[in-house]
Amino acid sequence: MSERTTELADLVGEEHAATGRDYAAGFVTEIEADTLPPGLDESIVRAISAKKEEPSWMTEWRLDAFRRWLSMPPPRWAHVQFPDIDFQAISYFSAPKGDAPKSLDEVDPELLRTYEKLGIPLHERARLAGVDTAGEDAPQVAVDAVFDSVSVATTFKERLAEAGVVFCAMSEAVREHPDLVRRYLGSVVPKPDNFYSALNSAVFSDGSFVYVPKGTRCPMELSTYFRINAENTGQFERTLIIADEGAYVSYLEGCTAPMRDDNQLHAAVVELVALEDAEIKYSTVQNWYPGDEQGNGGIYNFVTKRGACLGDRSKISWTQVETGSAITWKYPSVVLRGADSVGEFYSVALTRNRQQADTGTKMTHIGPRTKSTIVSKGISAGNSQNSYRGRVRMNPGARGARNYTQCDSLLIGDACGAHTFPYIESKLPSAVIEHEATTSKVSDEQLFLCQQRGIDPEKAVAMIVNGFCRDVFRTLPMEFAVEAAKLLEVSLEGAVG
Amino acid sequence: MTLLRIEDLHVEVDGKEILAGIDLAVDAGEVHAVMGPNGSGKSTLANVLAGRPGYDVIRGSMTVDGADVSALSPEERSLRGLFLAFQYPVEIPGVSNMEFLKAAVDAHALGRGDEPPSAVDFVKRARVAAGRLQLNPDFLKRGVNDGFSGGEKKRNEILQMLILEPRLAVLDETDSGLDIDGLQVVADGINAFRANTNAVVLVTHYQRLLNYVVPDHVHVLADGRIVHSGDRKLAVELEERGYGWLAN
Numbered sequence: 001m002s003e004r005t006t007e008l009a010d011l012v013g014e015e016h017a018a019t020g021r022d023y024a025a026g027f028v029t030e031i032e033a034d035t036l037p038p039g040l041d042e043s044i045v046r047a048i049s050a051k052k053e054e055p056s057w058m059t060e061w062r063l064d065a066f067r068r069w070l071s072m073p074p075p076r077w078a079h080v081q082f083p084d085i086d087f088q089a090i091s092y093f094s095a096p097k098g099d100a101p102k103s104l105d106e107v108d109p110e111l112l113r114t115y116e117k118l119g120i121p122l123h124e125r126a127r128l129a130g131v132d133t134a135g136e137d138a139p140q141v142a143v144d145a146v147f148d149s150v151s152v153a154t155t156f157k158e159r160l161a162e163a164g165v166v167f168c169a170m171s172e173a174v175r176e177h178p179d180l181v182r183r184y185l186g187s188v189v190p191k192p193d194n195f196y197s198a199l200n201s202a203v204f205s206d207g208s209f210v211y212v213p214k215g216t217r218c219p220m221e222l223s224t225y226f227r228i229n230a231e232n233t234g235q236f237e238r239t240l241i242i243a244d245e246g247a248y249v250s251y252l253e254g255c256t257a258p259m260r261d262d263n264q265l266h267a268a269v270v271e272l273v274a275l276e277d278a279e280i281k282y283s284t285v286q287n288w289y290p291g292d293e294q295g296n297g298g299i300y301n302f303v304t305k306r307g308a309c310l311g312d313r314s315k316i317s318w319t320q321v322e323t324g325s326a327i328t329w330k331y332p333s334v335v336l337r338g339a340d341s342v343g344e345f346y347s348v349a350l351t352r353n354r355q356q357a358d359t360g361t362k363m364t365h366i367g368p369r370t371k372s373t374i375v376s377k378g379i380s381a382g383n384s385q386n387s388y389r390g391r392v393r394m395n396p397g398a399r400g401a402r403n404y405t406q407c408d409s410l411l412i413g414d415a416c417g418a419h420t421f422p423y424i425e426s427k428l429p430s431a432v433i434e435h436e437a438t439t440s441k442v443s444d445e446q447l448f449l450c451q452q453r454g455i456d457p458e459k460a461v462a463m464i465v466n467g468f469c470r471d472v473f474r475t476l477p478m479e480f481a482v483e484a485a486k487l488l489e490v491s492l493e494g495a496v497g
Numbered sequence: 498m499t500l501l502r503i504e505d506l507h508v509e510v511d512g513k514e515i516l517a518g519i520d521l522a523v524d525a526g527e528v529h530a531v532m533g534p535n536g537s538g539k540s541t542l543a544n545v546l547a548g549r550p551g552y553d554v555i556r557g558s559m560t561v562d563g564a565d566v567s568a569l570s571p572e573e574r575s576l577r578g579l580f581l582a583f584q585y586p587v588e589i590p591g592v593s594n595m596e597f598l599k600a601a602v603d604a605h606a607l608g609r610g611d612e613p614p615s616a617v618d619f620v621k622r623a624r625v626a627a628g629r630l631q632l633n634p635d636f637l638k639r640g641v642n643d644g645f646s647g648g649e650k651k652r653n654e655i656l657q658m659l660i661l662e663p664r665l666a667v668l669d670e671t672d673s674g675l676d677i678d679g680l681q682v683v684a685d686g687i688n689a690f691r692a693n694t695n696a697v698v699l700v701t702h703y704q705r706l707l708n709y710v711v712p713d714h715v716h717v718l719a720d721g722r723i724v725h726s727g728d729r730k731l732a733v734e735l736e737e738r739g740y741g742w743l744a745n
Binding site (some may be wrong): 443444449452457466468469471 | 547548549550570571572574575576580581583586587588589590591592593596597600601604605608640641657661
């Protein structure tokens, strides 16, 4: 290891006294909360269901999931290390006190201020942070704001309703659209799919529900902003997006949490359903609190995300930019059932300090001529561990199916690790599966070239990393691409102090 | 006016002395060619001027416009007008040439206390410079040196020089890897750059570039020292006789 590389490593991660300084979302909102005591048993599951005034079928559904969860072991195959979680020490529900606001005007001003500080407008005149300069023509974005266990506001509901689009909190959907929920909830990620999906199915709180009717192009971007605020509380949101025949929707989620010394669990389930000729584009900018430089605190982000391309020619595209969380365990996947359906996964995962990420995707080809593309960019700095784990499965009926996987790792310094775990399961000799993988380092040569041209090393590293991620950022909606690039820059730069 | 002054410069790489007492003075408006056999220390001289890590100054001084630059970081030297055209330009995939150049130009503007140029003005400037080097405008959109031919990489170095307008340009074997047409284009670029406010140090193994860019002074480097200096006729003589008669 050259001295130079050591300097570079210092630059990006270790010398920094307070990681918190560059985690702008790390503040706590002082608000009175209604929180269930820690612990999990059937009475807690019933209590959550009761708080949400759910019909009995939903309560039973949750209890069934809970009973299955009891007999399941947590997964241990991921390339991450952490002490066992005490599931009885976590509170499974926390919500700001008071009745649910019926309109935006009734939302607690303290909450509005919280989202304002985070750059998320909960009023309908403003645009999302970072796009102010785009002027009046900037696209409007509808936001569902989830604070701990409940949705506190959803904007643009009326305008969306005019187009026939349903965009609301999951708990509202259970009451207002029970047929759709009963039909599709758990249809893509079954309750016992895995330990965390079973847990989520038992105790899930809010999340977003989207239904785009036949032949409708959703008139604006939809987004959900998840915020964990309360201490010792898990967040278990549940999101279900259904694009009916020929529909199109683009959805974005963002997430942040206060800085705390304890780890907090976030175990979400997201299900996407695309019927014939429908298209769903799902983008995530994940910036949960990553913990400090010694690895204290931070969110455990154990998430199950899966989409089903049920209809012919349907398309589901996942884009994720993962910079936060102490541990990320997440594999947004696509089940390609419809003929000629398309699945895509574009990912940027940045880890630094003691962060650990084990993330990737599963593409399951069932229908004929199905096509999937995987582009994964892992960036590791500091003492972090960053793994890509991906499975491409070709079932016997997937005649003419194709997959292309590109998996690139970039190392900054050499105390970090990058790992690639590709699994290819083909029951179809004729399937075309291409896999390319590269590992590179931000080299001393690249850095010197930039410096020789007057660019300081921090800016140079940010520029090089952004260039490395270009293929993925391209797939994000414009304004979020800008946000993602900035977030990456802050995450790298923060280390310089 | 002396732009660059090097005095008794000793440089080590990995503990081994490569430059063993260099003295050189370059005035504004001049072009100096530094020639010499392989391993004589030519590239070391170019790199140590730019402040490349790993090149340790053991003794002596390097001043640009009267200020010693030995202790400055590479980017500080750049902001003071020192430019190095790399012998082997490195690739930065995904970062477009345009983006890279803009970052460099902005850093220089800020270094001078100026506002960075607007994107529109900058793009115009970059296009003009690219045209001068007979580079297609698409060239600016491609990743820095990514997939460039050897000749394109060298032209790209000169492009950066034309845009950054340094006080002192040190060109490290910019002629290597160029075909005849490329050599002509690069030479035209260097000649267009020449002015009485700047200076050029051409590090080269062969004298063919000197047919196009006529130097005011030619120095021969051997075993880490300048063993002979002369005018352009020296370069021609070297072409005919080789380096052997000087080195001993």
